[in-house]
Each structure stands twice: as structure tokens, then as C-alpha cells.
Amino acid sequence: ATLRTELRCKCVQTYPEFIPIKQIANVELIPEGPHCPTVDVIANLKSGSLVCLNPEAKWVQIIINKILNGASSRR
Amino acid sequence: ATLRTELRCKCVQTYPEFIPIKQIANVELIPEGPHCPTVDVIANLKSGSLVCLNPEAKWVQIIINKILNGASSRR
Numbered sequence: 001a002t003l004r005t006e007l008r009c010k011c012v013q014t015y016p017e018f019i020p021i022k023q024i025a026n027v028e029l030i031p032e033g034p035h036c037p038t039v040d041v042i043a044n045l046k047s048g049s050l051v052c053l054n055p056e057a058k059w060v061q062i063i064i065n066k067i068l069n070g071a072s073s074r075r
Numbered sequence: 076a077t078l079r080t081e082l083r084c085k086c087v088q089t090y091p092e093f094i095p096i097k098q099i100a101n102v103e104l105i106p107e108g109p110h111c112p113t114v115d116v117i118a119n120l121k122s123g124s125l126v127c128l129n130p131e132a133k134w135v136q137i138i139i140n141k142i143l144n145g146a147s148s149r150r
Contacts, residue, residue, distance in 0.1 A: 029103075029142050029143065031101070032145050039145050055144075064104065064143060068116070070114050
């Protein structure tokens with residue numbers, strides 16, 4: 001709930017390279033709003049790093065939909 | 076980074092009703108993995124509530140893609 005009180009974008013720049021889905025522990029999406037004119041897409045990597053992803057990058061959109069569809073495996 | 080150490084699903088049940096995108100402060104996606112056989116989709120509402128969403132619900136997929144595309148407004 002702390003994010004509600006943030007007054008600006010969390011991401012100042014996005015990671016330029018592809019990140020394999022296997023390295024991603026979770027992804028946080030923060031919609032645009034009064035605090036920020038663009039969506040923030042923040043990936044928490046299994047390595048422990050937090051990286052901002054470019055929401056306009058095709059691979060980012062594909063990875064998010066793969067996560068949603070449980071595409072990493074069994075279904 | 077705390078999520079990496081969780082050993083089970085975060086969501087035990089999902090919210091059955093539609094939630095307007097305007098009420099969503101952020102959405103967290105946790106891919107399926109050894110800790111959990113399904114993706115966890117957790118919405119942090121502006122009201123302060125945390126709710127689990129059903130990743131298989133069409134409206135959930137639509138809302139996530141709307142957030143990604145910045146569809147709430149200007150772009």
C-alpha cells in the first residue's frame with residue numbers, strides 16, 4: 001500500500017536487453033496516473049535485482065502474457 | 076526480494092468480481108514455479124486492499140494489457 005503515496009514514476013530508465021522469463025521472480029505493473037505519465041513495469045529477478053522493463057518492447061509484452069498464461073510449463 | 080523465499084502460492088482464492096482499472100494501484104504477477112503450480116496475480120487497490128485475480132479470467136488479461144499499453148489515457 002506504500003505505492004499509493006509515491007508521487008513520481010518509479011522507473012527512470014528501462015533495461016535495454018532481453019531477460020529470459022526463467023530469471024524473473026515476479027513482475028509489478030504500476031498503471032500511469034497523476035504520479036507518472038507512463039506505466040512502470042518492474043521485474044524482480046531471481047538474482048535479487050530489480051529492473052525496470054520497457055512496456056513498449058514487444059518481448060516485455062510477450063513475457064507478461066506468457067506469465068499470465070502459465071506458459072513456462074504444465075498447462 | 077522476499078518473494079523468492081516463499082514456498083507456496085500467495086493466492087488461495089481469487090476475487091470473483093470485475094474490478095475497474097481505475098481502482099487498481101498496481102498489479103503483481105508471480106510466475107508459476109516450484110513454489111506454486113499457477114501464476115499469482117495480485118492487485119493492490121487504491122483503497123489499500125490486496126486482492127488476488129484469476130489469471131484465466133478474460134477481463135483480468137484485458138486489464139493487464141490495458142495497463143501495459145497505457146490505455147487509461149494519453150498515449
